[in-house]
Amino acid sequence: MFDTDYKALVIGATGAIGGAFVAAFQSDSHCTHVELVSRSLSPGFDLLNAASIEAQAEVCRASGPYRxxxxxxxxxxxxxxxxxxxxxxxxxxxxxENFHINAVAPVLVLRHFAPLLAPGPAVYAKLSARVGSISDNTKGGWYGYRAAKAALNMLLQTAAIELQRKNAELRVVALQPGTVRSNLSKAFASSAPHLLEPAESVAGMLTALTMLTPKSGAHYVDYQGESIAW
Structure with missing residues (x-):
């Protein structure tokens, strides 16, 4: 990810994609520490409990700052x-509940974890979805998930503008991982034209992140590094 030593933090570290991110960071010689956060590894952490999000951020502060x-x-x-x-x-x-899990909780996570980022070049990336693109919606359906991801994208864009006033080198990114073999996509994987393994998706997303240049506001990209229209 970076040419110098850095620390990484992964929230949702025991999921298919989160676990692949952890493995990728652990294999990077420049990554000196990977902090793992998940319901199974972090006692009391609950995305539906704002106080637990704040408390977990304080726990992670001791191992930061994170690039x-x-x-x-x-x-x-x-x-x-x-x-x-x-x-x-x-x-x-x-x-x-869809909005709570996929939009409200993530922006509260961003609120409490963004202060743990290191100054200078840094990345805050949140998994989003292509179906969160309003302009790309030509099929309809998936009301709650689409709307929650569209709301998430707006929250990321708004937060990016604010956070970049203090750190112009910060990239805030909405990431589309593709359709990945995981428990989340299991029921819908059969209709996917190309099913990705978690490591394949994460490798693509990390390459995409390294290619991003600082700009005002958030980036919205897929695992192949292609920009997605909001």
Whole structure:
């Protein structure tokens, strides 16, 4: 990732993609430390509990500062309910939880973990999705997930503008990992034209991150390094 020694932090470190990020950092000789955060490794950490997010950030502060933070959390199936295909299938409680997990929680994570970033060249990357692109939506469906990811993208863009006033070299990135073999995509993988292994997706995303130049606002890119229209 960087030409000099650095520290990395991965949130959602035991998921398929998060685990692949951890392995990639551990194999990089310039990475001197990888901090792991997940529900299974971090007692009390809960994305649906704002106080626990703040408390976990304080725990991680001791091992920082970090040159790169990856938030690999997210959910596609909510309460046993998959993406909605029609207006008739919408349920208020599922929509609200979708927004909480995929938009509200991530921006609270960003709020409390961004202060742990090192000054100078740094990256804060959050897994997003191509379906969060409003301009790319030509098929419809997936109401809650699409809307939550679109909201996430706006929150990342807004936060990037603010954070870059203090550090113009910070890249805030919405990452599209492709369709990856994981528990999240298991029910929908059969329709994917190309199913990626986690390590393949992460290798592509890390290469994409190294190619990004500082700019005002957030980047929105896929695992091949291609920009996605908001």
């Amino acid at each position: 790169i933070i990856i938030d690999a959390t997210g959910a596609l199936t909510i309460g046993g309910v998959g993406p909605e295909k029609s207006l008739a299938s919408l349920r208020e409680e599922v929509l609200m």
